[in-house]
Amino acid sequence: MSTLAGIVYLVATAFFIIGVKNLSKVRTARKGNQYAAIGMLIAIVVTLVEYAGLDWRIVIAGLLVGGGIGAWMAKRVEMTGMPELVALFNGVGGLASALVAGAEFWGKYLPNPFSKDFAPAAIPDGLSDQLGSSIWAVAVILSVLVGSVTFLGSLVAMGKLSGKISGNPVILPGRHVILGLIGVATLYAAYMTGFGGVAGGAAIGLIALAVLASVIGVLAVLPIGGADMPVVVSLLNSYSGIAASMAGFVIGNPLLITAGALVGAAGLILTMIMCKAMNRSLGNVLIGGFGGASAADDSRDYTNVKSSSPEEAAMVLEAAESVIFIPGYGMAVAQAQHVVKELGEELEKRGAEVRYAIHPVAGRMPGHMNVLLAESDVPYEQLWELERINGDFKNTDVTVIVGANDVVNPEAIDNPESPIAGMPILNAHESGTVLMIKRSLSPGYAGIRNPLFERENTLMCFGDGKEFLASILEELKDT
Amino acid sequence: MLVLFLFVFVLAIFTGFELISKVPATLHTPLMSGANAISGITIVGALISANADFGTAAKVLGFLAIVFAMINVVGGFMVTDRMLAMFASKKKKKA
Numbered sequence: 204m205s206t207l208a209g210i211v212y213l214v215a216t217a218f219f220i221i222g223v224k225n226l227s228k229v230r231t232a233r234k235g236n237q238y239a240a241i242g243m244l245i246a247i248v249v250t251l252v253e254y255a256g257l258d259w260r261i262v263i264a265g266l267l268v269g270g271g272i273g274a275w276m277a278k279r280v281e282m283t284g285m286p287e288l289v290a291l292f293n294g295v296g297g298l299a300s301a302l303v304a305g306a307e308f309w310g311k312y313l314p315n316p317f318s319k320d321f322a323p324a325a326i327p328d329g330l331s332d333q334l335g336s337s338i339w340a341v342a343v344i345l346s347v348l349v350g351s352v353t354f355l356g357s358l359v360a361m362g363k364l365s366g367k368i369s370g371n372p373v374i375l376p377g378r379h380v381i382l383g384l385i386g387v388a389t390l391y392a393a394y395m396t397g398f399g400g401v402a403g404g405a406a407i408g409l410i411a412l413a414v415l416a417s418v419i420g421v422l423a424v425l426p427i428g429g430a431d432m433p434v435v436v437s438l439l440n441s442y443s444g445i446a447a448s449m450a451g452f453v454i455g456n457p458l459l460i461t462a463g464a465l466v467g468a469a470g471l472i473l474t475m476i477m478c479k480a481m482n483r484s485l486g487n488v489l490i491g492g493f494g495g496a497s498a499a500d501d502s503r504d505y506t507n508v509k510s511s512s513p514e515e516a517a518m519v520l521e522a523a524e525s526v527i528f529i530p531g532y533g534m535a536v537a538q539a540q541h542v543v544k545e546l547g548e549e550l551e552k553r554g555a556e557v558r559y560a561i562h563p564v565a566g567r568m569p570g571h572m573n574v575l576l577a578e579s580d581v582p583y584e585q586l587w588e589l590e591r592i593n594g595d596f597k598n599t600d601v602t603v604i605v606g607a608n609d610v611v612n613p614e615a616i617d618n619p620e621s622p623i624a625g626m627p628i629l630n631a632h633e634s635g636t637v638l639m640i641k642r643s644l645s646p647g648y649a650g651i652r653n654p655l656f657e658r659e660n661t662l663m664c665f666g667d668g669k670e671f672l673a674s675i676l677e678e679l680k681d682t
Numbered sequence: 683m684l685v686l687f688l689f690v691f692v693l694a695i696f697t698g699f700e701l702i703s704k705v706p707a708t709l710h711t712p713l714m715s716g717a718n719a720i721s722g723i724t725i726v727g728a729l730i731s732a733n734a735d736f737g738t739a740a741k742v743l744g745f746l747a748i749v750f751a752m753i754n755v756v757g758g759f760m761v762t763d764r765m766l767a768m769f770a771s772k773k774k775k776k777a
Binding site: 220224232233235236237242243246247256257261265266268269270272276277280282285286288289292293295296298299302309311313335338436437440443444447452454455459460461462465467468469472473476477561563568569571573574577578583586 | 693
């Protein structure tokens with residue numbers, strides 16, 4: 204790498220750092236993302252200019268195909284499908300890092316791995332310009348390992364987020380034994396890849412390593428309940444950064460090392476912030492099984508549930524002077540964010556104070572609700588975070604819960620045995636009347652029953668969120 | 683050289699920890715998505731591994747690496763921008 208290229212890489216790194224910094228503030232976030240994108244463009248252009256001997260057909264075809272697919276997916280996605288898409292992008296990033304290491308390893312060490320007359324004793328020095336051969340081999344192994352775990356783990360997370368894979372924790376019998384055996388096999392495959400000294404063995408070892416790591420990725424995410432997927436995606440985001448960083452060691456490129464490490468660390472911090480919002484430790488999330496234990500609880504039927512019609516709900520709202528909306532994933536599924544906003548505006552016109560309470564883990568991703576409400580043009584000032592609004596519920600006439608469940612479950616406070624005990628919730632039950640708009644009495648993502656349904660001051664509004672709210676709105680406008 | 687790389691690696695990790703200590707919940711998803719796009723930096727590695735001297739197997743891997751890394755980069759930045767554009771446009775209306 205020439206000095207000039209090195210310096211330009213440094214500039215790109217600076218763009219990334221400034222970009223992430225700006226991304227963490229509302230006012231500058233969009234600019235931050237653009238800075239990061241500019242950094243990426245610089246990095247790509249310099250690489251193309253700097254490195255001689257690239258196969259241009261591959262480069263151009265790859266850039267066009269990959270860029271086209273990425274742009275198409277980004278344009279097409281609905282805001283509600285965002286969490287799955289982020290998980291998918293994250294996964295392919297990890298896969299790319301694993302492939303980079305694989306291509307380097309294959310290209311430099313195993314040009315023709317299965318031919319009879321090719322059998323090097325060990326990885327010769329000089330394959331990597333900067334590192335010794337054994338360090339290089341370790342970096343290859345780590346890239347493939349972490350990259351593959353990220354890829355398959357992200358795909359499972361995506362499946363759980365989109366409902367294609369059951370959100371329930373899947374616990375295999377004897378999974379610790381299985382994981383132990385896979386762990387041993389992985390170590391052996393890693394040894395054969397870098398240090399076995401047999402060309403065919405190294406090739407098979409590398410493939411086995413990728414397959415085993417993929418299995419680990421699947422087994423690691425399957426036992427984790429759907430409600431914890433945001434944390435998982437965030438952690439996998441951190442992994443994909445680490446994988447990129449390791450790939451940087453493989454090709455001896457400091458830009459990959461720094462940018463990857465940056466994402467690895469930032470992703471980990473974000474993961475911690477999200478765990479804290481649920482009052483759980485990261486270890487507790489990763490061990491999994493959350494939400495499965497209480498399944499037996501569901502058999503206890505609800506008593507004293509009061510169900511309500513749109514007319515009744517409209518009457519309640521008409522009298523209200525202060526209203527708080529609590530959106531949840533159900534709002535996203537029903538695409539109800541626009542009608543929520545219209546209803547909010549109508550109530551404001553009638554002189555009520557309208558606010559939106561956003562639980563930090565409402566929806567399938569932190570900030571998910573903010574994005575949806577922003578899409579429907581709800582003013583930023585009306586969105587309140589949990590700590591700021593929780594004291595106000597007792598002075599609020601009506602709380603309208605749209606497709607949220609676990610984040611308003613008073614079990615978190617009342618029942619120390621509950622799996623969600625200690626999780627901060629929005630104290631909707633303290634308000635005068637609770638209108639709970641929901642399809643049925645089914646439990647939420649965490650799979651536990653919600654005694655809020657049968658509280659004295661709760662009216663259950665069964666139906667599709669969007670239709671129900673639209674009927675309320677019609678009623679209000681008629682009067 | 684290894685020591686130098688490790689230096690850079692560790693310092694970058696510390697920088698990452700320091701960068702985002704306080705983030706409003708609103709920005710968690712865009713930040714995750716934007717950081718994720720940056721991890722697509724592996725595109726640089728993918729381009730370098732498209733070495734003309736490599737054998738067919740390595741070239742196939744290199745090609746796939748470029749495709750997947752580009753999906754991550756282009757898709758990631760665009761989707762993040764789409765999310766953030768919503769915050770921005772609404773602000774302007776308000777002002």
